[in-house]
Amino acid sequence: MADAEPIKAIVTPVRLEYDFTAGKAATLFLRGLARKKIIGARSGPGQPVLVPPRGADPRTSELAAEAVEVKDTGTVVTYSIIRVPSENIKFELPYACVNVLLDGAAIGFFHVLQNCPLEDVRIGMRVRAKWVADDKLTTSVSSIEYFEPTGEPDVPYEKLRENT
Amino acid sequence: MADAPDVLRGPHVLEYPFKRSLGPVLSRFFTSLRDRKFEGIEDKDGKVLVPPQEYDPQTGETLTEWVPVGPGGEIVSWSWVSKPRKKQPLDRPFAYALIKLDGADAPLLHAVDAGSEEKLSKGARVVPRWADEPKGGINDVVCFDLEGK
Numbered sequence: 001m002a003d004a005e006p007i008k009a010i011v012t013p014v015r016l017e018y019d020f021t022a023g024k025a026a027t028l029f030l031r032g033l034a035r036k037k038i039i040g041a042r043s044g045p046g047q048p049v050l051v052p053p054r055g056a057d058p059r060t061s062e063l064a065a066e067a068v069e070v071k072d073t074g075t076v077v078t079y080s081i082i083r084v085p086s087e088n089i090k091f092e093l094p095y096a097c098v099n100v101l102l103d104g105a106a107i108g109f110f111h112v113l114q115n116c117p118l119e120d121v122r123i124g125m126r127v128r129a130k131w132v133a134d135d136k137l138t139t140s141v142s143s144i145e146y147f148e149p150t151g152e153p154d155v156p157y158e159k160l161r162e163n164t
Numbered sequence: 165m166a167d168a169p170d171v172l173r174g175p176h177v178l179e180y181p182f183k184r185s186l187g188p189v190l191s192r193f194f195t196s197l198r199d200r201k202f203e204g205i206e207d208k209d210g211k212v213l214v215p216p217q218e219y220d221p222q223t224g225e226t227l228t229e230w231v232p233v234g235p236g237g238e239i240v241s242w243s244w245v246s247k248p249r250k251k252q253p254l255d256r257p258f259a260y261a262l263i264k265l266d267g268a269d270a271p272l273l274h275a276v277d278a279g280s281e282e283k284l285s286k287g288a289r290v291v292p293r294w295a296d297e298p299k300g301g302i303n304d305v306v307c308f309d310l311e312g313k
Contacts, residue, residue, distance in 0.1 A: 007186065009183050010183070019174065021172075
């Protein structure tokens with residue numbers, strides 16, 4: 001034992017195990033995903049649609065109780081290249097995480113991008129959600145497998161300025 | 165939404181599996197522990213710190229004087245855990261105790277498998293129960309037992 005390699009590092013995990021109660025707003029959103037729909041909410045007509053819904057409009061604290069379905073297509077407003085493995089993410093490294101401004105939504109929606117060379121990932125790129133097979137749909141964000149390019153022309157940066 | 169009170173609820177795990185580099189001093193401490201030995205380090209006042217520190221807590225000077233300590237020691241204080249959680253060191257009620265190892269001046273935090281809280285007292289003697297297969301970490305000591313148990 002004494003001639004074995006010295007110990008140079010120890011693993012010290014931090015772990016929290018708990019039950020998550022989604023609340024009304026997130027429940028609405030998660031139930032939508034199980035029906036292949038992305039549902040946001042707003043505080044009233046003309047008000048920004050928040051996706052995922054958070055129960056209240058963060059600018060005004062007004063109740064955002066009106067459910068609004070948004071499209072499963074959108075525009076990349078920012079992205080990050082991931083090179084560090086994560087236990088629960090099955091995508092091959094490196095891959096891109098994208099913040100997608102879904103059509104009809106006022107804020108970005110975070111997911112993984114696939115089927116696009118990393119050097120082609122860019123702000124303004126049009127993308128679409130790739131859903132899992134219908135029999136795999138659940139009340140979870142994993143009902144969307146990833147986003148992928150649609151091939152449509154880019155959205156000019158000027159139109160995204162507020163969201164980048 | 166007001167008439168949809170049944171909300172979703174599900175298990176959630178948040179975990180960061182940190183790996184911590186030890187540096188020269190804690191590397192030696194854990195390597196010795198794997199070999200079933202406790203070692204402390206002497207600070208500039210001659211007090212023996214266990215676990216050891218790289219620098220004097222008062223002056224910031226580099227510490228280099230290693231001192232063998234333990235393996236037995238005495239309980240300085242404790243907190244009884246009546247319902248252990250899954251990842252805690254023992255699956256039955258136990259004490260988290262500050263243990264001053266023989267020859268040390270600072271206490272080490274570890275579990276004491278005392279069976280019941282009544283058996284614990286300040287100054288009670290404890291000895292380490294070593295893991296059968298040391299892996300390099302504080303769990304190479306499974307827990308401490310009351311001496312003579």
